[in-house]
Amino acid sequence: SQKIEQNSEALNIQEGKTATLTCNYTNYSPAYLQWYRQDPGRGPVFLLLIRENEKEKRKERLKVTFDTTLKQSLFHITASQPADSATYLCALDMGNDMRFGAGTRLTVKP
Amino acid sequence: EAQVTQNPRYLITVTGKKLTVTCSQNMNHEYMSWYRQDPGLGLRQIYYSMNVEVTDKGDVPEGYKVSRKEKRNFPLILESPSPNQTSLYFCASKRTGGLTYNEQFFGPGTRLTVL
Numbered sequence: 001s002q003k004i005e006q007n008s009e010a011l012n013i014q015e016g017k018t019a020t021l022t023c024n025y026t027n028y029s030p031a032y033l034q035w036y037r038q039d040p041g042r043g044p045v046f047l048l049l050i051r052e053n054e055k056e057k058r059k060e061r062l063k064v065t066f067d068t069t070l071k072q073s074l075f076h077i078t079a080s081q082p083a084d085s086a087t088y089l090c091a092l093d094m095g096n097d098m099r100f101g102a103g104t105r106l107t108v109k110p
Numbered sequence: 111e112a113q114v115t116q117n118p119r120y121l122i123t124v125t126g127k128k129l130t131v132t133c134s135q136n137m138n139h140e141y142m143s144w145y146r147q148d149p150g151l152g153l154r155q156i157y158y159s160m161n162v163e164v165t166d167k168g169d170v171p172e173g174y175k176v177s178r179k180e181k182r183n184f185p186l187i188l189e190s191p192s193p194n195q196t197s198l199y200f201c202a203s204k205r206t207g208g209l210t211y212n213e214q215f216f217g218p219g220t221r222l223t224v225l
């Protein structure tokens with residue numbers, strides 16, 4: 001069956017550390033993968049997109065990797081801050097069809 | 111300001127009473143979609159539309175209808191709402207065309223309770 005799994009429902013880290021979130025999928029063939037941030041009571045906001053032929057993408061303190069052999073994407077936030085606390089969603093885009101993971105709730109403690 | 115708007119933001123209704131949630135985008139996007147979000151299940155796609163007069167079922171279309179008569183609007187219709195449709199609903203849009211892959215822009219959400 002098709003599945004998208006994000007490593008854990010919740011992740012707590014100390015300010016200044018690197019947060020690493022995992023997205024694993026089975027029986028999908030996404031052309032690309034996206035990461036979104038969602039704050040309570042609000043719609044998801046796009047962060048980064050990585051294509052199937054790209055290994056790594058960076059944007060400021062964010063880094064995403066995409067391994068189509070392992071069927072896994074890793075999302076890193078370096079030098080994390082309390083303002084990074086939110087739920088992070090990975091999304092597999094097959095063109096018309098987009099499937100989301102359930103999300104990981106990240107809490108960065110001062 | 112580029113945005114996706116939804117109305118209403120909050121709605122409490124009773125079983126069987128038809129309702130419509132409106133969605134509008136001002137970015138001239140071809141693609142629009144509806145999702146529902148439930149605890150532990152994440153975002154699940156209900157319907158999507160590649161362009162005017164073109165709609166397709168997503169993951170969980172049962173009990174919902176949509177229409178796309180104009181490019182900017184994509185209303186979600188619940189003909190006979192039931193309690194299991196109590197959820198948080200999001201509309202989204204994105205630009206399409208060629209080999210370009212683009213992010214989706216989401217609306218603020220509509221929290222629906224069906225009693």
